[in-house]
Amino acid sequence: MNLFKFWQFYFHLPVLVRLLLTVLLTMFLFGITIHLIEPNHFPHIFDGIWWAFVTGSTVGYGDYVPLSTLGKVIAILLILTGGGLVTFYMATISASTINHENELSKGSITFKGKNHIIFVGWNERTKQLVKMITERDIREQIVLIDKTLSNLPYSKNTVHYIRGDASEDEVLEKANIKEAKYAIITSDPSKQERQADQTTILTTVAMKGNNPDLYIVSEILTKEQVTNATRAGANTVIRSNDFMSTLFFHELFRDTPVKPFDVLLEVLSSQQFEQLLLPNEMVGKTFLECSDHYVAKDFLLIGMINEEELKLNPSFDIKLKSGDILVGLSKLK
Template sequence: MYIIQKLINRFFVKNKLGIFSFTFFIVIFSSVVMQILEPKTFPRWFDALWYVMTTVTTVGYGDFYPVTVAGRMYAIFIFLVGIGIAGLAIGKLVEAMGAHRKRKEEGRLTFKGKNHFVIIGWSEKAKYAINEITETHPNLEVVLIDRLPVTPITHQNVHYIQGDPSIESTLIQANIEEAQSVLVFSDDSIHDSALADGKTLLIVTSVERLTPHIHSTVEIKREEHIKNFRHAKVDEFVLSHETVSRMAVRSAFSKGITGIYTQLLSHKEGENLFEVQKKAEWRTYKDAFDGLLEQGATLIADGNDLSINKKLNEAIPEDARLYIICSKDVYEALA
């Protein structure tokens, strides 16, 4: 008896594959047996399968039932064995789903998607960034990397990865090699700006070493550290403290200017900043400027170059990155 109990415990309690395989075998085998024993009651194999399934799941519609002694005897076997095995299989399935959900909440699953955004470092700034991404691009998936024990945010398009972002295995788990962009936020728990930037530099160095093609945007505490991040081939920089301070000073001298910043930084208010592709009919910047203006958009820059008004007659290069200011409706019409 002890040996039988050990075998049952090994193959049917702990072995999920064994449970599901045996359940499948019992259902199929019982369907074949019932059709052989009761050919008039179950003229088709599917009828026998339907009876077995409604029996082992304890639904029991009563539309089919055995009428011969042999059929009823085998039905007793299904009651005693099939129902128990099916219940165990369903329990294991529910348990597996719960374990999968727990692993996802704890950031233990590997992300398999492509062309996603990776955000490193959880903070209020990261929260606002994720909200901005999910609201402006509802279909874009975001992978958040941090060391929190469970995910700090619940959203169908946000996937959490728990781990050290400076370690290659964590970045691979986030499938960063197939991501289109990465945003690295500074660690607000580190009060020394040099140490905070040092940690950020270590992370972004790991990212750029693993995926040199990825577009990286990094939050930096001190402006003098930019040269170190340029050496690490970072694409964009955001100076957290200096940016806020400069905006405050400019608003003091130019009253109302913060409204312009707000419109450009948030999709919820006024006009927005968008990137558009160069059209074939736009040979010069003036062509693009006039064509966009007729549709309600204003061309303001090519990449980091804001001096469009000084070179309207120059030809637009093929690799130009044209930025415009317009409403979302106008941008969608242009696209």
């Protein structure tokens, strides 16, 4: 009964583990056998095991050689069995490695990490985000969920790809949604605006339901769906159409030859937004005094959050209170 349980346990082990155990057991048996047959030439069991590994792997250093006829017969059997096992083991490792990378490229492998960022949708926006994170050496693990890609070469990207619909629990489980820290849901460019927004909202609901603590940034195209996205659980809603429309308007009706938005975007690409809790020494100071204080520290103050309300470019005379949060730009580190 105990032997049956052992074999049952053995055959439930992964293939690579079973092969490794078989190779080790074979080498140990041949090593002990040659020690018993030729104790003078192989005085210690380890000498026999060493000879078995060297011979079975076809390395053949020649420091130990069986002298008796029976010992040579054992060596022949070792070369035929042990050599084949070692070769098969190495070939299996190589095949498993290639197969694992292929499965990663196809988006079939479950992500096991924690505190990662989930991107939904593989498009120019997410490509640029991945590029920015990589170039700036921000050590955040990225999981991409997309149902349109047939594969995403793992060796050429720093993201873990999961193929499927991000609104489905099974797909979210593969992305380890419960251990994720942030999620960015981009709008599907292949759908009409209203339909794309509905998909974004549905994905937001699914993600929030699986991880209530997940910080979600959702891209919404139509103004009417912003409230619904917030209700669904989005912490931040990006209205990309409004932003692009503003850029187009100012580009059409600007009077100066300088392109202000090109300059602004270039500046922003070298800066990062930061939020700082107002320090005690700044309580009671004016926004202007606080701004002058942080300019010397290469931190450009552009606004504040007071009682959960964001105020950009507030009056310089406004008095800062304990609990206020400063919003500004700092140079990328």
